[in-house]
Amino acid sequence: MSRSICSRCLSRSQFTLETSASSPLPLNTAQRAAFSTTSALAANPPKKKGPVTAKPASRQGKTLRLNKNVRESTGKPPAQGERKAFRKKIVLSNTNALEVQGLQDLNLENSSAEKLAHLEGQVLALTDAQVSALRTLDVFKPTQAWNLFRKPATVIRKETVEIAKALESAQGGEDANAKQVIKRILFGEKGSGKTVLQLQAMALALNKGWVVLHFPNGQDLTNNQTSYHPDESGKLYVQPEYTANLLKTIASANQKVLSGMQLSMKHTLPFPVQENISLSRFAEMGANNAENAHAVYIALMKELTAPSKPTTGKGQQRPPLFLGFDAIDHVMRLSKYLNSEAGLVHAHDLALVNDFTRYMTGEHALPNGGMILAAVSESNRAASETLDYLLDTKYGAKTNWAEPRFNPHTGWKAEPMPAWSPYAPFDERVGKALEKMDVQKVEGLSKAEAKGLMEYYALSGVLRGAVTERLVGEKWSLSGGGIIGELEKAAVKTRI
Amino acid sequence: MPAMNPFSALRALPVRAKPTAALRAGFQRPAVFRTYADKSVNNPGKLPQSDDKVGPNMQQQEHVSEEAAKMAKITGGEGPDIEGQGTPVQEILEEDKKARENAPKVMQDSMKNGQGAANAKPSGSRSFSTFARRQQEDLSAQSGASEIDPSMIPSSEQRAVYAGGVNVPAVGHKFPIPDMTDRKPHHAGKYRYDEVVNQVTNLIMQHGKKATAQRNMAHILTVLRTAPPPTYNPSRPLLPGAPPASHLPLNPVLYLTLALDSIAPLLRIRSQRGAAGGGVALQIPVPLGLRQRRRQAMMWILDVVSKKKSRGSGNNTFAQRLAEEFISVVEGRSGVWTRRDAIHKLGTTARSNLSFGSRRR
Numbered sequence: 001m002s003r004s005i006c007s008r009c010l011s012r013s014q015f016t017l018e019t020s021a022s023s024p025l026p027l028n029t030a031q032r033a034a035f036s037t038t039s040a041l042a043a044n045p046p047k048k049k050g051p052v053t054a055k056p057a058s059r060q061g062k063t064l065r066l067n068k069n070v071r072e073s074t075g076k077p078p079a080q081g082e083r084k085a086f087r088k089k090i091v092l093s094n095t096n097a098l099e100v101q102g103l104q105d106l107n108l109e110n111s112s113a114e115k116l117a118h119l120e121g122q123v124l125a126l127t128d129a130q131v132s133a134l135r136t137l138d139v140f141k142p143t144q145a146w147n148l149f150r151k152p153a154t155v156i157r158k159e160t161v162e163i164a165k166a167l168e169s170a171q172g173g174e175d176a177n178a179k180q181v182i183k184r185i186l187f188g189e190k191g192s193g194k195t196v197l198q199l200q201a202m203a204l205a206l207n208k209g210w211v212v213l214h215f216p217n218g219q220d221l222t223n224n225q226t227s228y229h230p231d232e233s234g235k236l237y238v239q240p241e242y243t244a245n246l247l248k249t250i251a252s253a254n255q256k257v258l259s260g261m262q263l264s265m266k267h268t269l270p271f272p273v274q275e276n277i278s279l280s281r282f283a284e285m286g287a288n289n290a291e292n293a294h295a296v297y298i299a300l301m302k303e304l305t306a307p308s309k310p311t312t313g314k315g316q317q318r319p320p321l322f323l324g325f326d327a328i329d330h331v332m333r334l335s336k337y338l339n340s341e342a343g344l345v346h347a348h349d350l351a352l353v354n355d356f357t358r359y360m361t362g363e364h365a366l367p368n369g370g371m372i373l374a375a376v377s378e379s380n381r382a383a384s385e386t387l388d389y390l391l392d393t394k395y396g397a398k399t400n401w402a403e404p405r406f407n408p409h410t411g412w413k414a415e416p417m418p419a420w421s422p423y424a425p426f427d428e429r430v431g432k433a434l435e436k437m438d439v440q441k442v443e444g445l446s447k448a449e450a451k452g453l454m455e456y457y458a459l460s461g462v463l464r465g466a467v468t469e470r471l472v473g474e475k476w477s478l479s480g481g482g483i484i485g486e487l488e489k490a491a492v493k494t495r496i
Numbered sequence: 497m498p499a500m501n502p503f504s505a506l507r508a509l510p511v512r513a514k515p516t517a518a519l520r521a522g523f524q525r526p527a528v529f530r531t532y533a534d535k536s537v538n539n540p541g542k543l544p545q546s547d548d549k550v551g552p553n554m555q556q557q558e559h560v561s562e563e564a565a566k567m568a569k570i571t572g573g574e575g576p577d578i579e580g581q582g583t584p585v586q587e588i589l590e591e592d593k594k595a596r597e598n599a600p601k602v603m604q605d606s607m608k609n610g611q612g613a614a615n616a617k618p619s620g621s622r623s624f625s626t627f628a629r630r631q632q633e634d635l636s637a638q639s640g641a642s643e644i645d646p647s648m649i650p651s652s653e654q655r656a657v658y659a660g661g662v663n664v665p666a667v668g669h670k671f672p673i674p675d676m677t678d679r680k681p682h683h684a685g686k687y688r689y690d691e692v693v694n695q696v697t698n699l700i701m702q703h704g705k706k707a708t709a710q711r712n713m714a715h716i717l718t719v720l721r722t723a724p725p726p727t728y729n730p731s732r733p734l735l736p737g738a739p740p741a742s743h744l745p746l747n748p749v750l751y752l753t754l755a756l757d758s759i760a761p762l763l764r765i766r767s768q769r770g771a772a773g774g775g776v777a778l779q780i781p782v783p784l785g786l787r788q789r790r791r792q793a794m795m796w797i798l799d800v801v802s803k804k805k806s807r808g809s810g811n812n813t814f815a816q817r818l819a820e821e822f823i824s825v826v827e828g829r830s831g832v833w834t835r836r837d838a839i840h841k842l843g844t845t846a847r848s849n850l851s852f853g854s855r856r857r
Contacts, residue, residue, distance in 0.1 A: 075805060077805075078807045078808075082807060082808075083807065083808050083809035084809060086807065086808025086809060086810065086813070086816075087808060087809050087810035091722070094721070094722045095724070096721060096722060096723075096724075096725065096745035096746060097746075098746075145718075147718070147722050148718065148721060148722065461746045462721065462746070464746075464747065489714070493714045493717075493718065494689075494710065494713070494714045494717075
């Protein structure tokens with residue numbers, strides 16, 4: 001006969017009392033008393049009123065409890081998204097700032113390289129149409145001091161004129177057949193104006209009636225914050241939400257151009273499409289449905305990069321394409337996404353990035369001309385040794401390294417050609433993507449440009465006092481040789 | 497019958513009794529210097545006399561109730577009872593046993609029932625807040641920015657002074673006010689930043705992180721620059737000669753200085769232990785220097801700001817709250833104003849203790 005108590009430890013019941021042999025429940029299931037509908041009638045006995053005891057000790061138990069530290073919640077907590085909105089808020093106007101008399105616009109009239117060369121060192125305002133398009137494209141950043149002035153305006157610098165020249169050559173100038181593709185990566189110190197140079201290029205391209213596409217921040221693509229799934233081939237990863245949002249910005253920023261263009265080719269799409277639908281309507285269809293977004297994006301890019309046939313029919317005139325990419329260093333390495341083997345996905349395996357790199361390498365052609373203008377982020381730099389090395393060597397090959405050059409930190413010095421670290425793995429994919437890309441170093445403003453900018457500050461009323469040569473020289477030196485972000489800090493933000 | 501003293505609350509403030517110092521033999525106190533009488537030109541050494549031989553307090557208007565009683569007597573009506581005014585009947589009954597016996601039954605009953613709220617004797621003192629005229633929050637008069645009290649708008653002379661280059665004429669000064677127009681600030685050329693900005697930056701610094709404090713300071717000035725111009729509150733007057741509100745956003749340092757200097761207290765209260773006798777601390781007002789005043793004001797503002805809840809996220813939330821507090825100071829909404837008022841009121845009541853140190857010697 002088996003005993004109900006374990007003979008070894010004498011403590012545990014070997015069989016639970018209410019388990020019958022036919023019970024389907026396994027032995028380790030929690031067992032309870034049989035179900036009963038009788039309510040618990042026996043209430044707790046009333047407490048006896050004992051003698052009045054002294055006040056209990058202020059601290060009971062062993063844990064330290066400081067009543068003072070209990071936070072009182074006062075007022076309504078911030079609404080959902082309110083705190084992030086505070087961080088990301090972009091204000092483009094300050095009604096307290098004075099309106100600058102005689103401020104010219106960066107309109108079509110002033111867009112030519114020749115005109116801009118005359119306006120170098122002056123500040124030109126953006127038109128309302130440009131501002132709304134650029135706002136949609138998310139080019140304005142919260143760290144830039146747009147919120148100090150009456151209306152958004154940028155200084156025309158040497159690099160802006162160069163960009164304007166490049167846009168003109170991409171368009172082919174007078175000869176319509178001599179269309180080119182300009183491929184360039186901007187790099188330079190933090191606050192040197194890389195993003196604003198992109199902004200100026202986009203403003204000029206919008207003036208000329210180009211189609212403008214822009215990836216405002218490479219980090220958003222790679223930091224594993226939007227949904228992703230492998231495509232049919234299983235090699236690339238599609239980001240449906242991000243793509244839908246991108247299509248929305250494309251459709252909204254290029255509304256005028258795209259509404260005049262029509263679908264011309266047959267595409268394999270997961271949904272029926274009207275034959276001669278306008279491209280803006282087509283992009284919106286992708287934007288409204290994230291599932292179809294990637295197919296729409298591929299089809300749209302095919303349409304935009306098809307050769308222009310103005311004689312064939314209506315809506316077949318295709319303008320040049322501007323492809324912008326900010327913070328490209330984030331996509332020149334492994335992303336934060338995981339593949340099926342729980343390894344990190346290379347950023348170039350993300351479908352959108354992959355598509356962009358094909359334009360960079362020339363695998364995807366831009367027969368109507370265009371510009372690929374990418375920029376490196378220095379305020380939030382992603383570690384990519386291959387990119388660093390390639391930027392340095394490409395820049396070195398362009399310029400003469402043996403010649404001493406001025407560095408505000410080290411003075412006049414000839415720097416040695418950078419050597420690849422033998423211990424670091426070279427990323428071949430990054431090397432291939434950057435093969436055809438030109439590099440441009442964005443450096444500080446010249447003193448004349450700095451003077452024009454500071455005069456604009458003074459006319460806006462944010463810089464008090466006269467703009468003298470001495471003041472300009474002082475601030476130019478303080479800002480590491482005219483680094484525009486630092487100049488802004490020294491002259492406006494912390495001139496306190 | 498005890499006399500009623502409506503100002504008995506003043507007793508709460510310990511005033512040090514004058515020490516009865518025995519005069520040393522052979523020591524003669526100098527005669528009290530009477531400014532007006534001694535300087536009298538016509539009859540030096542004598543008190544001035546009025547022409548009609550009536551002193552300043554000899555012909556006073558009657559009290560309203562006395563006047564009303566007189567009027568009632570003339571017209572034959574019943575005026576207010578002047579005789580018994582101010583003495584509660586409960587007190588009379590408490591003292592007088594015979595009166596208690598002859599009192600009406602209602603009163604006797606209420607005395608038996610004890611002291612309830614209905615039978616409570618008047619305390620004989622008023623709360624402090626009724627002593628002085630209460631500051632009316634006259635916000636109804638101020639509906640918009642355009643309807644500023646004309647007294648708040650600086651006169652053309654004040655604007656000229658604010659703009660610099662004009663000497664204030666010496667009115668009521670024995671010697672002319674020195675010409676300060678060409679005077680540079682004492683730190684000119686020594687520090688990169690403005691004096692107030694420097695001090696505030698250091699006061700908001702935590703854990704020795706000055707760069708962070710400077711970034712916060714820059715954000716504060718940016719907010720002051722971009723926020724809509726403040727609306728002045730007439731019941732919270734700022735420093736005299738403050739510029740019009742629309743001038744402030746384009747001069748954020750002035751904005752900051754105005755906010756800080758307007759709430760900076762003039763004095764602090766030093767508690768001298770045991771000086772009031774009986775172990776009670778004597779409260780002595782002590783004047784503060786300029787930097788000390790600003791520091792105290794900044795500490796009050798930081799107290800308020802640290803208790804406020806942040807509505808944003810990121811680097812600049814603290815600076816944003818601080819900037820909003822500066823704006824609310826200038827607009828008269830801040831709670832710091834009441835702290836300043838409290839200190840000044842206490843200083844006023846304790847001013848008789850000012851000579852504490854000098855009297856002892």
